[in-house]
Amino acid sequence: AAERTSLFIFFGGTGDLAYRKLYPSMFNLYKKGTLREHFGVIGTSREKLTDEQFQQNVLKSLGTAKTDKEALKFVSHFGYEAHDVTDKAHYQVMKKRADEMDKKFKLNGNRIFYLSLAPSFFGTVAGYLKSEGLTDTDGFDRVVIEKPFGRDYDSAQQLNDALSKSFDEKQIFRIDHYLGKEMIQNIEAVRFGNTLVESLWNNRYIDNIQVTLSEKLGVEERASYYDNSGALRDMVQNHIMQIVSLLAMEQPVSFTDVDIRAEKVKALRSLRVYNVAEASTNFVRGQYGPGDDQRAYRDEDNVPHDSNNDTFVAGKLLFDNYRWSGTPFYIRTGKMLADKFTRVDVVFKKPLIDIFSFPQNHNAPLEANVLTMYIEPHAGFSLRLNAKTNGQGFQTEPINLDYFVDAKDSKATPEPYERLIHDVMKGDGTNFSSWQEVSYAWRFVDQIRKVWDLQKPEFPNYTPGSMGPAAADELITRDHRQWVYRL
Ligand code: NAD
Incomplete structure (x- = not known):
């Protein structure tokens, strides 16, 4: 190098x-x-x-x-x-x-x-x-x-004003270490490097997109910080918003920080900012109770016994633009969930007509194609297609085309911080959050927070080892959909 x-x-x-x-x-x-x-x-x-x-x-x-x-x-x-x-x-x-x-x-x-x-x-x-x-x-x-870059729009703006007195935007590198992850950067490669993918990447062919950042651990030693932050601020405002904007953006004019950021900002600007009713319907918060060998969040060290802090959040995001109108993005993240992983599931629409499932054929209805991007711990892709079951008759079954980064390559994968420090030396801001991205993300998140602050939650509402509260499943089943990853 x-x-x-x-x-x-x-x-x-x-x-x-x-x-x-x-x-x-x-x-x-x-x-x-x-x-x-x-x-x-x-x-x-x-x-x-x-x-x-x-x-x-x-x-x-x-x-x-x-x-x-x-x-x-x-x-x-x-x-x-x-x-x-x-x-x-x-x-x-x-x-x-x-x-x-x-x-x-x-x-x-x-x-x-x-x-x-x-x-x-x-x-x-x-x-x-x-x-x-x-x-x-x-x-x-x-x-x-x-991070954290502020705790709401106003404090973020104050922070930014203070920094801007000494440094201009080009000189400021706001770390979001998710952007340093190999598979997050792969979102751009897979989208803009493949006709097969990008030509279908819109509301005509995609039914919904799901982003899950699941943590298995609880708050550990970070309780006093976390209790003042919560999952919405700690994970959604930054990491999830960044991932979602990479998934939703238009193709940048060139593969440079200036052009990529411009498209991410444009995507975030078309994200619908919810009113009170929409925020209450489209967002769910959770806090874990006790588990088999696990204390409830409220009984953790340095957490107040009456804390109403969110250790889980799930939500539905809507982009009011030509590409995504009608195709929701579902997101969720939380602590003390079933497993530790990050993944994106892109669920395609089913064929308009299913010619294989007629009464004499007894075939199960076709399933939707799903492109899964596994971000961590194992990096890879999986594409679910329908294929003919081997043998007599004509039945179909879903099969998966899988690609996983092998152990040798994944050992050679640069740590996010290694890549990001290198980028700062090069002066490349692609994998950092710009002020505009940060501010639009806060604008969206503040609205949810404001509504939550008005209502007293019924906490705790989920068990350690689950995938969050029942309401997180209802959020998607009421739209006649399901989480692709479910227990
Ligand atoms: P830390 O508490 O371990 O370290 C803070 C450091 O700041 C110490 O070296 C301390 O001596 C120094 N410091 C505090 N007050 C000072 C003062 N008045 N003058 C000079 N030095 C002072 O914190 P950390 O976990 O290393 O986190 C640092 C930053 O990174 C924070 O903004 C945190 O939110 C962020 N961050 C940390 C992690 C993590 O995994 N630890 C992850 C994401 C973001």
């Missing part, structure tokens, strides 16, 4: 995300040659550490032997500065350190500021980076931020 040159400053550099995901992903890029001689890293957080201590911590996070030569060489590019992000004076110290690193590793003034911090700090950090001159270099300056 071509070597890329940049200084990285990781704010929140001693956090869980940094050690668990960011440094190991950087190390993968190092092993592949994307990072080589000309990169430097400054970790910063409140914790007091020496450079050596920080390097040891990073080394440990890589999971290599302590004496691994490549790993030791990699961490020799790392330095550390203890720093309170609200302390203006300290940015001068950071600037000095950044300039030193720039010289030492010949970084051409390229800088990536990675804010792996609570979003309440984004504005402060961005402001000081600019006012204290850390962005005054000849190279590029880019800022990477983690």
